[in-house]
Each structure stands twice: as structure tokens, then as C-alpha cells.
Amino acid sequence: MNVVSNLNLISNLCPECGGSIVLINQKGETVCSQCGLVVTERSVDLSHSDKRAYTSQEKQLREHTGAPISNLLPDIGLTTVINKKNIKDPDLKRAVKWNTRMTWEKRNILIATTELKRICSNLNLPNHVKVEAIRLYKEAFKRKLLRGRSINSMVAASIYLAIRLKRIPRTFREILEESSENAKDIRRCYRVLIKELNIKAPNTEPSTLIPKYVAKLNLNQEIERTTIKIVNTFSSNFSTSGKDPKGIVAGALYLASKIKGLELTQKEIADQVGVTEVTLRSRYKELSKKLNINT
Numbered sequence: 356m357n358v359v360s361n362l363n364l365i366s367n368l369c370p371e372c373g374g375s376i377v378l379i380n381q382k383g384e385t386v387c388s389q390c391g392l393v394v395t396e397r398s399v400d401l402s403h404s405d406k407r408a409y410t411s412q413e414k415q416l417r418e419h420t421g422a423p424i425s426n427l428l429p430d431i432g433l434t435t436v437i438n439k440k441n442i443k444d445p446d447l448k449r450a451v452k453w454n455t456r457m458t459w460e461k462r463n464i465l466i467a468t469t470e471l472k473r474i475c476s477n478l479n480l481p482n483h484v485k486v487e488a489i490r491l492y493k494e495a496f497k498r499k500l501l502r503g504r505s506i507n508s509m510v511a512a513s514i515y516l517a518i519r520l521k522r523i524p525r526t527f528r529e530i531l532e533e534s535s536e537n538a539k540d541i542r543r544c545y546r547v548l549i550k551e552l553n554i555k556a557p558n559t560e561p562s563t564l565i566p567k568y569v570a571k572l573n574l575n576q577e578i579e580r581t582t583i584k585i586v587n588t589f590s591s592n593f594s595t596s597g598k599d600p601k602g603i604v605a606g607a608l609y610l611a612s613k614i615k616g617l618e619l620t621q622k623e624i625a626d627q628v629g630v631t632e633v634t635l636r637s638r639y640k641e642l643s644k645k646l647n648i649n650t
């Protein structure tokens with residue numbers, strides 16, 4: 356405990372025993388060094404003008420230097436705004452006028468970030484996915500990959516690629532439902548990003564999609580556990596390359612419902628998962644044959 360003598364007190368004697376008074380800075384108390392009487396408490400510490408920061412994150416949050424820098428802002432949050440009031444110099448007026456005009460690059464990034472935030476908010480995507488998506492979009496813009504392609508298509512493709520890289524259980528269909536562009540343009544932009552940025556996106560694990568579709572179909576946990584077991588067994592023993600993860604999930608859900616004797620039609624599962632009944636039947640037959648499951 357750091358105990359420092361308080362030389363600035365009007366009276367440095369204890370009113371009870373007449374002992375010397377000392378100041379405890381950590382607690383803001385003035386106490387007697389002999390009998391321990393607390394003379395004053397909760398004194399104001401004038402040596403600090405703000406809260407203490409014990410970590411680098413707290414220090415960054417408590418710095419009085421404006422809002423934190425963010426890649427989700429068109430200019431990373433470093434805008435300079437000139438006050439228009441009481442300006443008489445014509446040169447400065449001209450500077451203010453040009454300062455309000457945006458370049459095409461800033462306008463492009465502004466449109467892209469607005470669309471990106473809208474889609475990510477509707478899908479409840481975490482912040483690190485947004486940062487990764489805008490990084491991919493800016494890299495594509497820097498390499499002039501947007502020529503002949505729409506901004507919204509490239510934004511949707513960047514979000515989908517970021518989701519794949521961060522292994523977030525979201526499907527292409529969900530991105531497509533939130534975007535105003537058609538699937539063909541978004542897929543074309545996605546292939547361009549993969550090729551030009553030399554990125555190898557990992558495959559979506561089918562087991563990560565199961566809880567969402569189980570909740571949509573109002574199934575119990577026993578069906579969910581059985582479906583996850585079927586999918587994990589199939590993925591560990593056989594190649595899933597080139598197969599739609601949703602098709603595998605749909606087939607596994609139908610197989611699990613058959614095993615547990617649940618009356619669930621193929622159409623109900625196909626409509627909720629977002630695949631055709633033909634795909635569901637193909638994956639169902641493949642799973643039951645390769646895993647030797649008789650229903």
C-alpha cells in the first residue's frame with residue numbers, strides 16, 4: 356500500500372489521539388497513523404483528468420482523439436470538415452466548395468459500405484466478417500475488377516467470400532435473398548475475386564448448417580444429433596467435393612427422420628433447406644447406400 360504524507364492539510368493532527376495524519380492515494384482517504392481513524396474519505400484526485408487505463412484496449416477507448424478508425428467508413432473516419440461560417444477569403448471559399456465534392460472513388464466506397472452494412476445487419480453477421488468483406492471489396496476496386504460489373508454484385512460476392520473464409524454458417528441463397536442483384540452476376544463476381552485475388556476459400560461444413568434447418572422444421576434434439584452423426588460419418592469417410600452442403604443436409608435430415616420414424620415429407624425438407632426434391636432423393640440414396648443404413 357502506497358502511503359504518502361499529506362503536507363497540504365490544514366491540520367496534520369488526528370482529532371482523536373493527536374497522532375500524525377497520512378493520505379492513502381489508492382483509496383482517497385486521510386487516516387491517522389496511530390489509531391487508524393478515517394478523518395476524510397473519497398477525496399478528489401486532481402492528478403488525473405480521466406479514468407485510468409490498465410490495458411491497451413482501455414487506453415485506445417479513452418483517448419480523446421475523436422472516433423476510432425474503422426475500415427467500414429469510406430475515408431476510415433479521417434474526414435476534414437471546413438467550417439463555412441464567417442469565411443471572407445474567396446480562395447478559402449473555393450477550397451470549401453471543392454472540399455464538399457466527392458471523388459468517384461469515395462462515392463463508390465460509400466455506396467459499397469452502405470450496401471454491405473445493410474446486408475450484414477439483416478443477416479446478423481459479426482463485425483470481423485464486415486471488416487473482411489470491405490477489405491476484399493477495396494482490394495477488388497484497387498485492382499480495377501469492378502469494370503463492367505455492378506457495385507452491389509461485387510459487395511454480395513465479397514460478403515459471401517468473407518463468410519466462407521471466416522467459416523460462418525451462411526449459404527449463398529441467404530446472401531441472394533438480401534441482395535438486389537441476380538445470382539448469375541454475383542457468382543461471376545465471386546469467381547473473379549477467387550481468381551484475381553488468388554484466394555482458396557474453404558468448403559462449407561454441412562454439419563454447421565444442421566441446427567438452423569432443424570430449428571426451421573421444429574424438430575427435436577434427437578433428430579439433430581442423429582443428423583449430425585450421419586453427416587460427420589459421411590464427410591470423414593467419403594469425399595464431399597462438388598456436392599452442395601445443403602443437399603447433404605437435406606438427405607441426412609430425411610434419413611434421420613426415417614430412422615426415428617418421424618412423418619416428414621421430402622417436400623417439407625426441400626422447401627426449408629432450399630434444394631429440389633430430386634437432389635434430396637439423390638443424397639438420401641447415396642447416404643443410405645454408402646453408410647449401409649436400411650430404413
